[in-house]
Amino acid sequence: MEKVHPSDGKPFSAEGYLRASTGPFAPFFRGHIPDVEGTARFDRDEHGQPAKLKERWKSDLDQFAAHYSLTTEQIANAEKALKDTEAKADAWFRDLDNVEKLNKYQADLKRIKAIEGNPKALAYQRQLAWKDRNEIDTVRKELNADIDAMEGAMHDSWMKEVPETAQDVPPVEKPMTTLDCVNLATKILLVVAGAGLMLGFLTRLSALGAAAFLVMTYLTMPPWPGLPVPPNVEGHYLFVNKNLIECLACLSLVFLPTGQWIGLDAIFFGWIGRRREARRAAREAADERAAPREIHHSAGNTLTRRA
Numbered sequence: 001m002e003k004v005h006p007s008d009g010k011p012f013s014a015e016g017y018l019r020a021s022t023g024p025f026a027p028f029f030r031g032h033i034p035d036v037e038g039t040a041r042f043d044r045d046e047h048g049q050p051a052k053l054k055e056r057w058k059s060d061l062d063q064f065a066a067h068y069s070l071t072t073e074q075i076a077n078a079e080k081a082l083k084d085t086e087a088k089a090d091a092w093f094r095d096l097d098n099v100e101k102l103n104k105y106q107a108d109l110k111r112i113k114a115i116e117g118n119p120k121a122l123a124y125q126r127q128l129a130w131k132d133r134n135e136i137d138t139v140r141k142e143l144n145a146d147i148d149a150m151e152g153a154m155h156d157s158w159m160k161e162v163p164e165t166a167q168d169v170p171p172v173e174k175p176m177t178t179l180d181c182v183n184l185a186t187k188i189l190l191v192v193a194g195a196g197l198m199l200g201f202l203t204r205l206s207a208l209g210a211a212a213f214l215v216m217t218y219l220t221m222p223p224w225p226g227l228p229v230p231p232n233v234e235g236h237y238l239f240v241n242k243n244l245i246e247c248l249a250c251l252s253l254v255f256l257p258t259g260q261w262i263g264l265d266a267i268f269f270g271w272i273g274r275r276r277e278a279r280r281a282a283r284e285a286a287d288e289r290a291a292p293r294e295i296h297h298s299a300g301n302t303l304t305r306r307a
Contacts, residue, residue: 015179020230023227048094054086068163074163115129189213203253
């Protein structure tokens with residue numbers, strides 16, 4: 001529930017966890033983050049200008065104008081704010097300090113990805129590459145902060161053009177990204193599987209869902225030899241960590257009828273087990289009643305053969 005209603009007010013996001021992933025599955029998990037390395041946002045054309053960034057801003061303006069039904073004059077004012085922001089972006093991408101930071105960031109990223117994609121890379125090389133990735137991620141955040149500030153000011157200018165009658169209209173709905181799907185699936189799975197295990201409702205299905213989730217968390221940061229130790233790890237592990245232990249515990253609940261012993265499963269579905277037990281007891285009783293007749297019949301056949 002902490003992920004559904006965070007106590008600090010910040011919406012839950014699995015981005016930090018996915019970004020810190022290690023091991024052979026790290027590219028898969030990082031790939032769920034849109035533009036995880038900023039390659040699209042920092043992309044420059046042959047003139048060193050952010051062509052793709054400008055295209056996205058123009059698309060955002062078209063969607064914004066259609067959503068709030070802006071007039072021709074309001075659209076013209078919004079386009080002026082867009083042009084001003086594009087001029088600032090051009091100047092920012094021409095700034096020598098920023099150019100140097102971008103070039104170094106992209107060169108370091110290329111070097112790190114080459115090491116991560118090399119199956120013959122040594123353990124210490126992977127350790128250094130993972131450390132360097134964390135360091136350049138700080139640079140990525142700094143570069144993104146400047147662009148975010150320009151985007152924020154531009155959107156504020158657009159909102160000034162929205163008529164008062166449309167102030168209560170919900171904001172422009174952005175398309176759902178893969179990361180949004182991961183966040184939503186994480187919240188639903190944790191709440192549903194956790195509630196099912198706590199209440200003893202659909203216990204086996206809940207335990208199976210929890211085990212699948214724990215397998216994913218285990219593979220995100222596997223405690224395997226030669227892999228970097230992720231941050232905020234409780235202790236030192238070798239192959240086995242708490243996620244694996246909890247996964248095995250959940251799998252054991254899949255094969256044990258604990259839901260029939262106590263919980264809501266015992267209330268709603270207990271009659272199935274009781275009926276099955278009654279049929280089994282009836283079969284055993286019938287077998288016991290038939291046993292003496294079979295013995296007597298067998299004994300009679302023996303005496304007949306002897307005679």
